[in-house]
Amino acid sequence: MAALVEIEHLAKSYRRGSQVVPVLTDITLSIQTGDFTALMGPSGSGKSTLLNLIAGIDKPDRGGLRVAGQDITTLGEAGLAAWRAAHVGFIFQFYNLMPVLSALENVELPLLLTNLTRRERRERAALTLHMVGLGERLDHRPGELSGGQQQRVAIARAVVTDPTLIAADEPTGDLDRASASEILDLMQRLNRELGKTIIMVTHDAQAAACARTVIHLEKGELHMPR
Template sequence: MSTAPLVEISHVAKSYRRGVQIVPVLSDITLGIAEGDFVALMGPSGSGKSTLLNLIAGIDRPDSGELRIGGLDITRLPEAALADWRAAHVGFIFQFYNLMPVLTAFENVELPLILTRLTRAERRERVGLVLDMVNMVDRMSHYPFELSGGQQQRVAIARALITDPTLIVADEPTGDLDRASAADVLSLMQRLNRELGKTIIMVTHDAHAASLARAVVHLEKGELIDEQPR
């Protein structure tokens, strides 16, 4: 039986062009993340946390190195294949929810399924299940402006779950929430990890949020400086 990590990052580097200047963001990152893990990425602003998360999620590509998810080197996929892989295997949770304001909670969660082969009845059943999972069934007909920040993030989490992804990536998921709502969302994420076995990688500035993860990875100036399993 293979013991390879779900996420294998090997000597990854990334830089961006700012005018005529090349700005290095990540330098020689090597890291493994096991299936079913819950990892927090921490570091000061500009340390490369969100860039690393975007590379893992297939939103961006490294300048060099390999990035394998489930044994597949996603750095070698053509753009169309990478987009298909991302849609099928990655669930996204953002700081500001990224919900469509003209769609109800139900419709926002259903959106990733529209281009699948599922029938309308199958889509409705699946959406109902994930909304129940995040305790939002009674708000499924509400629009985002009718929901609190914590409720909007729950809808966003349901949307991330709807395709049953291999990996969930979260970029500051509690950054726009009050303390009580943040605790509620973090508790839900822990439950998804422990009860459903979802692999979660979370960028956070919040030491308390990071303490609820199973491992904490520290970045500084684009370099991996520390990894603390729990």
């Protein structure tokens, strides 16, 4: 199967005052289409930075980075924003839902950038919420939902545009074990049944065990997957 993500000698550092702090030093990696990959490592190892680079949230200092055949290092800010909207669905640790909007309205948000009519947007958002098991919660706001239910809304929002890649940053980090297990089961189903390519940052070995491939980072360097 073809590689969806192709990374060659990628490096990234950040400036803190007058000091330059290297985060990723020389990453070469490929992730196959349809894979479910977990990025593991201690705090500060660079795993979230690597995810953000792959998802086009940040730019590397140097190196090659192609996702779905697109060299995203050549894109400007506007081009990256358009590329992300078309190709990447995000799942965050703390859900990042709009508290004043219903579940349906939160899931509909990414579709506002498409050419769909209002009716089409609402129908697709509702169908996606049904798919993640929240068909009876369409009109509930985030404050009326449990943490696990809020993360299901966030997952529905991530997949409603049918993205090429799902980028998940500690998606179970704010959940109890039972809710985390349900979310991981759902992500496995998205991968297995819909063929979604998922890259998940996690520090949890039990969460990583749900992935097909586990990649370890330590001090900005890559350790080969199991």
